[in-house]
Amino acid sequence: MMGMSQSGRTASVCCGILATAFILYGCKPERIAAPMSELPDLRGDWAYSATEIRVKGGNLPEECRIDGMRLTFGDWESKGLFGRSSGGQMLCSGTLASLSGQLPAYPIRDGGSVAQHFSFSIGTSDWLHTGFITHDTVQTVVGGDTVRSLLFTDTLRGTFTLRSNGADFLGNYRAVRLTRGP
Amino acid sequence: MLKPILPIALCFLAACDPCSGLGSCGAPRVRYEGTLSQAFGSRGPASGIAVRFVRTGGVMLDVDTVRARSDEDGRFLLEAEARSEGEVVGDLLISPPAPLETVRIPGIRLVTSRASGELRTLADLPIPFPHFAHQARVFYRATGQPAVGVEVEFRRTGGITVEPDTFRLTVDERGFVILRPRTREFGELIGDLVVYPLPPHRQFTVRGVRLTTRTTAQSAPIVQIGIGARLPYAAIVVSAADGKGVAGVVLEFRRTSGIPISPDPFVFSSSDASGTLFLDPAPLESGEVRGDVTLRPPPPYETVVLRDVRLQTTEDDRAYQLLGYFAVPLADSVKADR
Numbered sequence: 001m002m003g004m005s006q007s008g009r010t011a012s013v014c015c016g017i018l019a020t021a022f023i024l025y026g027c028k029p030e031r032i033a034a035p036m037s038e039l040p041d042l043r044g045d046w047a048y049s050a051t052e053i054r055v056k057g058g059n060l061p062e063e064c065r066i067d068g069m070r071l072t073f074g075d076w077e078s079k080g081l082f083g084r085s086s087g088g089q090m091l092c093s094g095t096l097a098s099l100s101g102q103l104p105a106y107p108i109r110d111g112g113s114v115a116q117h118f119s120f121s122i123g124t125s126d127w128l129h130t131g132f133i134t135h136d137t138v139q140t141v142v143g144g145d146t147v148r149s150l151l152f153t154d155t156l157r158g159t160f161t162l163r164s165n166g167a168d169f170l171g172n173y174r175a176v177r178l179t180r181g182p
Numbered sequence: 183m184l185k186p187i188l189p190i191a192l193c194f195l196a197a198c199d200p201c202s203g204l205g206s207c208g209a210p211r212v213r214y215e216g217t218l219s220q221a222f223g224s225r226g227p228a229s230g231i232a233v234r235f236v237r238t239g240g241v242m243l244d245v246d247t248v249r250a251r252s253d254e255d256g257r258f259l260l261e262a263e264a265r266s267e268g269e270v271v272g273d274l275l276i277s278p279p280a281p282l283e284t285v286r287i288p289g290i291r292l293v294t295s296r297a298s299g300e301l302r303t304l305a306d307l308p309i310p311f312p313h314f315a316h317q318a319r320v321f322y323r324a325t326g327q328p329a330v331g332v333e334v335e336f337r338r339t340g341g342i343t344v345e346p347d348t349f350r351l352t353v354d355e356r357g358f359v360i361l362r363p364r365t366r367e368f369g370e371l372i373g374d375l376v377v378y379p380l381p382p383h384r385q386f387t388v389r390g391v392r393l394t395t396r397t398t399a400q401s402a403p404i405v406q407i408g409i410g411a412r413l414p415y416a417a418i419v420v421s422a423a424d425g426k427g428v429a430g431v432v433l434e435f436r437r438t439s440g441i442p443i444s445p446d447p448f449v450f451s452s453s454d455a456s457g458t459l460f461l462d463p464a465p466l467e468s469g470e471v472r473g474d475v476t477l478r479p480p481p482p483y484e485t486v487v488l489r490d491v492r493l494q495t496t497e498d499d500r501a502y503q504l505l506g507y508f509a510v511p512l513a514d515s516v517k518a519d520r
Contacts, residue, residue, distance in 0.1 A: 057444070057446075066381075090382060099382035101382075101384050106333070125331055165379075165465075168444060
C-alpha cells in the first residue's frame with residue numbers, strides 16, 4: 001500500500017466516491033411526485049344559466065329559466081368550495097309569469113367534488129346543484145402549416161333541486177367559465 | 183494589589199441590588215395593565231371606558247388618583263411614580279356609559295417596581311356594558327321550518343350609533359340570526375332588516391326594527407320574520423248518514439286558476455277519526471288560488487267533488503281556517519240494502 005503510485009491512489013479515491021454514491025443512491029427514497037389535486041380548479045367567474053325550471057310533482061306545463069347570473073368561485077377550503085353569485089333574473093311564463101324577477105346576490109357554499117363530478121349550493125343548501133365539469137377543446141389549423149391553437153372552455157353542467165317555502169322545483173343548469181384565477 | 187479584587191467585589195455588590203443586570207433602574211413606580219370586557223352579550227372588549235385608581239393606603243404616589251381609559255381592545259394602563267418602594271392600596275373605579283353606575287372594586291393592591299419598563303397585569307375585569315341581545319327568527323310560513331342558510335342584512339336607519347351600522351348574517355341551524363352590533367351608548371337602535379330568500383321569493387325588507395340595549399343577561403324580544411305566504415285551510419268530512427266523522431278520506435285539490443301552488447295537484451291522505459283533513463299546499467306567491475276539491479272516502483261512501491273552491495293566502499301565523507263540514511253520502515248500493 002505504501003508503495004501505491006499517485007494514479008493508483010486517485011483511482012482508489014474515485015472508486016470510493018463511486019461506491020459511496022451508489023450506496024447513497026440505494027438509500028435514497030423513491031421519488032415521490034407532488035400530490036396531484038383531485039379537485040378541479042374552479043376559481044374565477046362563470047356565466048350561469050338555468051333552464052326547464054319546473055314545479056316538482058306538478059302538472060303545470062309552464063317553466064322558468066334564469067339568465068345573466070354570474071358565479072364567482074374561490075379557492076377550495078377545508079369545508080369545500082365557496083363563492084358568491086351576482087346578478088341574474090328569473091323569467092317565467094304562463095301561470096308562473098308572476099314569479100319573474102331579479103335575483104339578489106347569494107353565497108355559494110358546500111362545494112364538493114369527486115373526480116369530474118361535483119356539487120354546490122347557491123344561497124342555501126336548499127338550492128343544491130349537482131353535475132360535472134367538461135373541458136371543450138377547439139383545434140384551429142391556420143393555412144397549410146400545422147399551426148394549432150387549443151382553446152379550453154370549461155363548462156359545468158347538471159341539474160338542481162330547489163326547495164323554497166315548501167315548494168319544490170327541478171331544473172337544469174349550465175355555467176361557462178369567463179375568467180380564471182382568484 | 184486591590185485592582186484585581188475590585189471588579190469581583192463590585193459584582194458581588196451588584197448581585198444584591200434588584201436593579202442590577204441588563205437594563206436600567208429608576209424611581210419606584212406602579213405600572214399595571216388591565217383589560218375590561220363586557221360582562222354580558224358578546225363578552226367582547228369594553229372600549230373607551232374611564233378607569234380611576236384612588237389610593238386609600240400603602241406607599242404614597244405622586245398623585246392620589248391615577249386615571250386611564252380603555253382602548254379598542256379594552257386594555258388600560260395605570261401608571262404613576264411612588265414615593266417609596268412597597269405596596270399601594272386603593273379602589274378601582276370603572277365608569278361605563280351612562281346611565282350605568284360606576285363600578286367600584288375596593289382593596290386593589292399594586293406593587294411598586296424600579297425596573298424600567300416592567301409591566302404587571304391586573305385581572306380581566308368584566309363590567310356591565312350596553313349591548314344588544316336581540317335575535318330574529320326567520321322561517322318559511324308554509325312549513326314553519328327554519329330558513330337555514332338564508333342571508334339577512336341589518337341596515338341602521340336611526341337611533342344610537344353602532345359599529346358596524348350595516349351587517350349581513352346567515353340564518354343558523356335553529357333558524358335564528360343574532361343581532362349584535364357593537365355600541366358604547368345606551369338606548370334604542372332603529373334599522374331595517376333585508377331578507378334574501380331563495381327564488382321564487384324576492385328579497386324583502388322588514389322596516390323600522392327597534393332594538394334596545396341591555397346591560398344584564400336579560401334576553402330581548404325575538405323579531406319574527408316569515409318568508410312567503412301560506413294556505414292554512416282544513417276541512418271536516420262527516421257521514422251524511424249519521425253526521426259522524428269519516429276516517430281515511432283522501433283530499434285532492436286541483437288548481438283551476440289563480441296563483442300557482444306546489445304540489446299541484448295537492449293531495450292529503452288521509453282524514454283522522456274525526457274526519458279532519460288539511461288543505462295546505464305551498465303557495466308560490468301571495469294571492470288567491472281557485473280549484474276543485476275531490477273527497478274520496480273509503481267504502482261505503484261515495485266520492486264528492488266541490489267545484490271552484492277559493493283559497494286565500496295569509497302572511498301571518500293564524501290558526502288553520504275551517505273550510506267547512508262536508509257530508510259524504512253512502513253509495514246507492516248500500517242505501518238500497520238498507
